[in-house]
Amino acid sequence: MKYVIANLKTSMLVDGVENYITGLEKKLIYPNNVFLAISDLYIDRFCKTNHNILAQNMSHLEGKNLTGMTTVEQLKNIGISGVIIGHSEVRQYLHENNEILFEKIKLALRYNLKVFYCIGETAEQRDMRKTVKVIKEQLQYLTGLDQELFFDLKIVYEPVWAIGTGIIPTKEEIEEIVQVIKGIIISENVEILYGGSVNRNNIMMLNTIEDIAGFLIGSAAYNVDDFVEIANTIINDN
Numbered sequence: 001m002k003y004v005i006a007n008l009k010t011s012m013l014v015d016g017v018e019n020y021i022t023g024l025e026k027k028l029i030y031p032n033n034v035f036l037a038i039s040d041l042y043i044d045r046f047c048k049t050n051h052n053i054l055a056q057n058m059s060h061l062e063g064k065n066l067t068g069m070t071t072v073e074q075l076k077n078i079g080i081s082g083v084i085i086g087h088s089e090v091r092q093y094l095h096e097n098n099e100i101l102f103e104k105i106k107l108a109l110r111y112n113l114k115v116f117y118c119i120g121e122t123a124e125q126r127d128m129r130k131t132v133k134v135i136k137e138q139l140q141y142l143t144g145l146d147q148e149l150f151f152d153l154k155i156v157y158e159p160v161w162a163i164g165t166g167i168i169p170t171k172e173e174i175e176e177i178v179q180v181i182k183g184i185i186i187s188e189n190v191e192i193l194y195g196g197s198v199n200r201n202n203i204m205m206l207n208t209i210e211d212i213a214g215f216l217i218g219s220a221a222y223n224v225d226d227f228v229e230i231a232n233t234i235i236n237d238n
């Protein structure tokens with residue numbers, strides 16, 4: 001069954017928390033396959049529900065007391081299921097590079113967390129026909145990982161130019177990138193998700209793409225009813 005991830009980013013304020021939780025509880029058909037990536041501020045509340053909760057990032061350092069960060073020990077202790085690593089906003093605004101991101105991946109996997117590792121090219125890189133090169137660089141450290149780690153490590157292809165723009169790649173473009181990724185990570189276990197402007201209007205089409213194991217949904221998930229509708233469509237359709 002496909003994975004459905006809501007990446008709620010920083011969209012939520014205190015007075016929206018209970019409403020979101022109530023909306024999920026009433027209507028989600030298969031909550032087991034749904035993961036909610038929640039701002040650190042509300043993780044504790046969401047972990048008290050029966051839903052799978054993800055952090056949106058974590059520190060690459062372990063066993064230290066660190067100012068302004070959230071550590072893997074804290075996340076594990078609070079009861080999360082996994083973490084998003086390498087989201088383009090983290091790469092862009094926090095300047096996290098492939099090397100640091102790989103440290104985070106290894107650390108999270110060691111703590112038995114699921115990892116959703118985001119990769120994808122910018123509009124500029126795409127225009128310069130550098131998509132494959134960029135993806136190879138973003139995946140370079142993963143090629144030596146043990147095969148069984150890919151049960152918990154998922155790759156999310158999120159072209160940066162598709163995030164929050166309403167523009168999505170064609171079905172053929174996504175299929176091509178899936179093949180590129182599978183050519184780099186030679187593991188039968190590797191599963192690839194798609195993210196970037198997934199919404200109620202395009203999900204039926206996107207859901208027909210072969211070899212896509214699920215979707216990461218940003219802005220279309222900020223409203224709980226919209227998110228539930230998309231999540232139920234993805235899962236019902238299979």
Ligand code: PGA
Pocket residue numbers: 007158162163164165195196197198216217218219220
């Ligand atoms: P979007 O965001 O669905 O609003 O494009 C996706 C993401 O940033 O993960």
